[in-house]
Amino acid sequence: MVISWSPSGDFSEVVDTLESVTILRCDRQGHAVQAEAWRFEEVRADSAQAPGSLWQTITTWQFSLPEVDVSPVPSDRLVDAQGRCATIRSARRQQGATRYVCETVRNVVTAKSRQVFDIQRPIVVNGQGGSTIEQWELAQTGVEGCFPRRQEDPLEESPAIDIALVGPDEVVVGARLLSRRGGEYAVTAVDMPKIVGDPWVVTTVELDTSA
Structure with missing residues (x-):
């Protein structure tokens, strides 16, 4: 007897450990694709950006999609059956x-290191006296992050503070981070992820809000 098997059509029938996942396109246009996926391999590792405070779960998935034109690409998001993105x-x-x-x-x-930040960006107005910040605009809310351990320089008057951020839309020099635990931080430098999906690391100075 000849057995006919289609790897594209019969994948969900031969793998019995599938879970429903959703693929969200990185263009953020609301395009979502449903699939039945096999969690082939999973590894947990300490993050190089914030060791001891942030860890990464790296997972290899296999799944079928009915349409070629919805091929997943790097920076897309995958939401698993437990709602984890x-x-x-x-x-x-x-x-x-x-x-x-x-x-x-x-x-x-x-949990011990978790911080939640709201990100503000400045609205700059050009006038006769030069550029001034007219107001602050809320750019993104509820961004998770932490303070990586850093060797402070005792000679610095205002020691720089590094903050690792998980999945911000964008962070630019001059922005402000408002911690929901208290504290405001001005961004002085931005280290964008060198590998897709890694945390952002921004260098900041804590602002004096006592006045």
Whole structure:
């Protein structure tokens, strides 16, 4: 007897440990794709950006998609059956099929170190006397992060404070971070992720809000 098997159409029938996932496109236009996925491999590791305070779960997935034009790409998001959101680092299509292999990363801040920040950006007005900040605009709320351990320089009058942020839309020099635990921080430098899905690290100076 000849057995006929289609790797694109029968994937969900031969793998019995599937879970429902949602692929969210990185263009943030609301395009979402549903799939049945196999959690092939999962590794947990300490984050290089904030060791001891932030860890990463790196997962390899396999799943089929019915349409070729919805191929996942790096920076897309994958939401698993428990509602946990991860960033797709890499994606490749298996030859001759609509089955994909993706690697995702999910950053988790430890409960002890967890901070939540609201990000403000300045509205700058150009006048006769030069550029001035007219007001502050709320750019993003509820961004998780932490303070990585840093060796302070005792000679610094206002020691720089590094902050690791998980999944901000954008952070620019001159922005302000408002911690919901208290404290406001002015961003003086931004280290964007070198690998898709890694945390951002920003250098800040704490602002005096006592006046």
